[in-house]
Amino acid sequence: MTPTPDSPYREQVVGLLTQHGKERVIAPALETALGCRLRVVGGFDTDQLGTFTRDIARAGSQLEAARRKAQLAIERSGLPFGIGSEGAFGPDPMVGAMPWNAEVLVFIDAQRGLEVVGEAQGPGLQLDAWARDWADVVALAQRVGFPAQQLVLGIGPDGTPPLIKGLDSWPTLEAAYAQQRARSSTGKVWVETDLRAHANPTRMAMIGQAAADLAARLQQQCPCCGTPGFWKVQRLAGLPCAACGAPTRLTRAWVHRCLRCQHHETRVLAAGTLAAPERCDHCNP
Ligand SMILES: [Zn+2]
Numbered sequence: 567m568t569p570t571p572d573s574p575y576r577e578q579v580v581g582l583l584t585q586h587g588k589e590r591v592i593a594p595a596l597e598t599a600l601g602c603r604l605r606v607v608g609g610f611d612t613d614q615l616g617t618f619t620r621d622i623a624r625a626g627s628q629l630e631a632a633r634r635k636a637q638l639a640i641e642r643s644g645l646p647f648g649i650g651s652e653g654a655f656g657p658d659p660m661v662g663a664m665p666w667n668a669e670v671l672v673f674i675d676a677q678r679g680l681e682v683v684g685e686a687q688g689p690g691l692q693l694d695a696w697a698r699d700w701a702d703v704v705a706l707a708q709r710v711g712f713p714a715q716q717l718v719l720g721i722g723p724d725g726t727p728p729l730i731k732g733l734d735s736w737p738t739l740e741a742a743y744a745q746q747r748a749r750s751s752t753g754k755v756w757v758e759t760d761l762r763a764h765a766n767p768t769r770m771a772m773i774g775q776a777a778a779d780l781a782a783r784l785q786q787q788c789p790c791c792g793t794p795g796f797w798k799v800q801r802l803a804g805l806p807c808a809a810c811g812a813p814t815r816l817t818r819a820w821v822h823r824c825l826r827c828q829h830h831e832t833r834v835l836a837a838g839t840l841a842a843p844e845r846c847d848h849c850n851p
């Protein structure tokens with residue numbers, strides 16, 4: 567990504583609230599694009615705001631949680647710029663059969679009173695199952711790419727403590743299995759993928775994509791007032807068909823709008839962009 571020469575965040579320090587190593591993927595994307603520097607804001611247990619293992623429930627939506635972390639980054643660092651990140655897992659939105667991971671990054675610019683949100687979503691690595699014996703644990707571990715992908719062992723699917731998290735080696739996994747098995751009244755142990763960023767490489771990559779999205783949005787400045795985050799707010803359909811020229815349902819243009827002034831622009835896709843006739847209601851009704 568090429569840096570924006572006139573980025574208002576050049577040489578500025580941006581606080582990031584994380585305890586799970588997310589700076590590894592967020593810093594390269596933002597620092598390269600904007601010329602800013604990221605500072606990790608520690609000393610706050612982000613698990614207090616909710617955990618994937620259900621032992622602490624998240625209050626509010628995913629976006630609200632990310633926004634809260636960005637605000638905390640500003641409050642705790644005294645910097646005017648803060649970033650918070652929040653992930654969610656669930657079934658995929660198309661068929662509902664595949665684990666799906668959605669990541670949100672909220673950037674708050676307290677100087678300008680701006681909030682810009684970066685997003686990414688796609689297939690995620692989330693798997694859980696009962697293990698009747700050690701062989702079941704080994705099979706599941708191998709299926710998810712343990713130990714790069716870490717595991718959590720519990721005594722049931724409801725997140726009831728004690729949970730043993732952050733298992734990242736075969737000896738610690740085996741010891742944790744023996745402990746949970748001794749606690750379990752049925753002899754079965756609950757195994758699940760650790761969904762925290764540093765323990766889930768697939769998720770960490772998705773956070774990197776959300777950071778790239780955020781960087782791209784912050785690089786776009788309003789042509790009138792220079793405010794960053796001049797981004798797509800509305801899609802206009804009607805891309806002409808390559809065969810008959812009729813308007814299709816595909817995107818013809820995007821309306822971009824400033825977060826601060828009234829300025830907005832309709833940006834049409836590059837000249838010569840046409841829809842394939844298979845997507846045309848006239849040619850392929
Ligand atoms: Zn057509």
Ligand SMILES: [Zn+2]
Pocket residue numbers: 788789790791792793824825826827828829
């Ligand atoms: Zn503007």
